[in-house]
Amino acid sequence: MGQHRCTHYRRRRRRGAERYCLAHRAVQGRRRTRPAEVAPSLDQGHVVPDPISPDDSVLARRLTVALCVALLSTFVWGLYRYTANFDVWTFEGHRQLAIQAGELRAPLVPLHEMGVTPVTLWGNAGGAPAAYLVDFIYTRCPSVCRVLGNEYQQMQARLLAQRARNPALKAVRLVSISFDAEHDDQASLREYAHEHQIDSALWTLAIPATPADTRALMRSLDVIAIPDGLGGFVHNGAIHLLDASGRLRGLYEFDQWPQALEAARQLATARREMP
Known part of the structure; x- marks a missing residue:
């Protein structure tokens, strides 16, 4: 069992x-499926491309090289034109070229002196001054604008001292224009004028009537003001010499105010001597 x-x-x-x-x-x-059994199913679901022939590969490489050469040539030509034969590489350098060509001219925009009184400067028919020394500021600026204000004080003092001996200087006017309409109200402008002892007979402190007027004026002279992220601006700190029509005749750094004032005197003298 x-x-x-x-x-x-x-x-x-x-x-x-x-x-x-x-x-x-x-x-x-x-x-374990044999390759011979898989191949038909792949062929049925997918299109297998034809292999590239050697001739096609050579042609593709030649076309790629030709396209790269064309793009590089275009870039070099554009750079050649933009840098004026590879001589000018900075924004201020381009502004100097535009000044020499007479391409920069300030439009006739309405301004408010001290934020209150309407005033028209260049382009005004009749007794417009022959030369304007213009800077662009905002009254809260702790650096460049303060330096410009001090330099303008020195120009104002020299104008006041020399106008009696040189009547042509009576046709030279100092102009400071604020581009910060959001903060530069009447009180801020009055405080700036008091701080720098502005004599309105020689020096005009004004702000454009509208933000659009501000943009148009700054764009016409290639003036840039970029917010710095701290509530202020990074902007051009130059002295602009304009003639009676608003054409930009010269550009000077703030420490070149004696040269700027002399150029304004020469411009006013030349106009005075015109028949």
């Missing part, structure tokens, strides 16, 4: 092992 049970147990284990082998082989058969 015990031997019969043992034999029966061995047969069951043998049949179980055979079933496991058959199942394992079936799974392996499904996993």
Whole structure:
């Protein structure tokens, strides 16, 4: 009896092992797919591109080189024109070239002296001064504008001292224009005028009537004012010499105020001597 049970147990284990082998082989058969069987399915679902011929590859490289050469030539030519034969590389250098060509002219925009009194300067027919020395400021400026204010004080003192001996200087006017309409109200302008002892007979402190007038005036003379992220501005700190029509005749750094004043005197003298 015990031997019969043992034999029966061995047969069951043998049949179980055979079933496991058959199942394992079936799974392996499904996993192992021949390449020849896969290729047709890929061809049916995807378009296999034709290989690029050597001639096409050479042509593509030549076209790429030609395009790069054309782009580089265009860039070099544009740079040559922009830098005036590779001689001028700065923004101020370009402004000097534009001045020499007579391309910069201030438009006739309405201004408010001390933020109150309407005033018209260059371009006004009749008794307009022959020369204007113009700077652009904002009264909260802690650096460049303060220096410009001090330089203008010195020019004002020299004009006052020399006008009696040189009548041409009576046709020279100092002008400071604020571009910060948001903050430079009447009180701020009065405080700036008091601080720098502005004599309105020689020196006009004004602000354009509208923000659009401010933008038009600054754009016409290539004056830039960029917010500095701290509530102020980074801007040009130059003295602009304008003639009676508003044409920009000269550009001077703030420490070149004696040269600027002399150029204004010469411009006023030349106009005085015109028939």
